[in-house]
Amino acid sequence: MTRSVLAGIDGSAQSTAAAHWAADEARRRGVPLRLLHVRTWLDDTRPAAEDVADHRSPTGRMLSAVEREIRETHPALDVRVEVVESEEPVDVLVEAADESELLVLGSRGLGGFAGLLVGSVGLAAAAHGNVPTVLVPAAAAGRPAGAQVVVGVDTRAPAADVLDFAFHQAAERRAALRAVHAWTPPPVWGYAGWVAPASEAEQFRVIESELLTRAMTGWQEKYPTVAVVEDCRIDGAAGALVDLSAEAALVVVGRRRRPHRAGLRLGPVAHAVLHHAHAPVAVVPHD
Incomplete structure (x- = not known):
């Protein structure tokens, strides 16, 4: 197992909060932070994998923005950005987490009993993962x-x-x-x-x-x-x-x-x- 903290990001406010939470955790542990985006057919209109590295694409802009925020708040942290193309994001996250100490994902939970607000990917990853999984609501970032x-x-x-x-x-x-x-x-x-x-x-x-x-x-x-x-x-x-x-x-x-x-x-x-x-x-x- 590689000593690192893995955060799944998808561009939502919840996943951005999860990335910042994971950065704090990686800093406390003294290990690298891995930011993983699972790219599906819904991400961009252009199908080529190399377009993800293009900062002009929606996915590229999102990844660059999150990485930039993390590096600004944690300048000494080793941050690594990874992109995997798959239609099975849960399988990708669980497999990638096996190479880390912790998996961190965003949660749509708003607190209270207003409704069932955790996404299916977060629930499935927490249910099937082999390492601890942390789900972070956007409101909990601070x-x-x-x-x-x-x-x-x-x-x-x-x-x-x-x-x-x-x-x-x-x-x-x-x-x-x-x-x-x-x-x-x-x-x-x-x-x-x-x-x-x-x-x-x-x-x-x-x-x-x-x-x-x-x-x-x-x-x-x-x-x-x-x-x-x-x-x-x-x-x-x-x-x-x-x-x-x-x-x-x-x-x-x-x-x-x-x-x-x-x-x-x-x-x-x-x-x-x-x-x-x-x-x-x-x-x-x-x-």
Whole structure:
């Protein structure tokens, strides 16, 4: 694997925000930035591949503008621009990401629950990629680096790859890490039907908090500079992460690897957070 950060660009405001986010990440890691454009038949009216290098073409002007912006804001960064012609942009992005540490794409998400606003390419790349994929909404480009990093934790099966990524991101940003475990009390049957057992809620809260503490054991020693906030709450996992994303620099969720490529392999929590989060969202594959 080549040590680099890969950003997919298509000329949209979201992909430009993703390119700037990726540039900041590449600078923090001390690695080159790769800007990749997958050119399809929709790009330009002229079909010849060499036209992409022509700054007079729409694609050429777009690539030059993004590259120029990145070089102006990050003059010491090694920036490489690549163009691949294909009608399968997801396959190209996933394959190219295998040669990098991270894939960064733009997201059309506007925050809240107004609609499902992540593009199909971003969803598919996040679902099938072998490296962490970050989706960046245009509105999130100017978020302060010191804001907290939020990570969703499955206390029954905590994923080391997800936690390691989240801790690393917090350490690089000198930010606090908020580890979120959202849970719902099991219902009991009463005269009013199935209801949450209010009398036993505190007992369940203690158990769930202990599980979260156990899941975080050892990570503070590995990342001693990161302040950890354990956030155990009665809530839906997706709703909690979306709410917290309003004040976060980054939200980190996990996605299980599958032995096949059929279907979108995103779980319901990752899927909902990608659509509705206000902040960039990192989807980290894990076993």
